[in-house]
Amino acid sequence: MRLSLITILLVACSLAAASRSVWDGVYTKDQSQRGQTAYAGDCMKCHGENLAGGEGGPPLAGDEFRQKWNAKTVGALFESIRKTMPSDDPGSLSSRQYADILAYILSVNEFPAGQKELEHEAAPLNEIRIEVKR
8 A cells, every 4th residue: 555655656746747748849840850751761661651550560640649648758758769669670760860750759749849859868858748638
């Protein structure tokens, strides 16, 4: 009982620490365009041209994707992508390429662009919540 209460408090604190939202414009249009190019070369073969998923990978856009990542952080998504993709050579891209691809994913999911690029490391990205609705 005590351990589960501690776990709940830690999760609540980490979510509270996520002070920004994807609705705050956390990437730039230029970054998203670079991400689109990187996506075409490294991700499209499994996740599809329109990010809807396919035989080799789950969707990266749409309701299923947004519901899966709702209330999690951009940092968690960044780390998941960085550690597991591309599936045939995980971790083979630069941190900047992963951030650019993540910006593209956010843009396709219709989260607004802003004035500052996504960071290239998980710690500051853990401060940004993924929220389905504003």
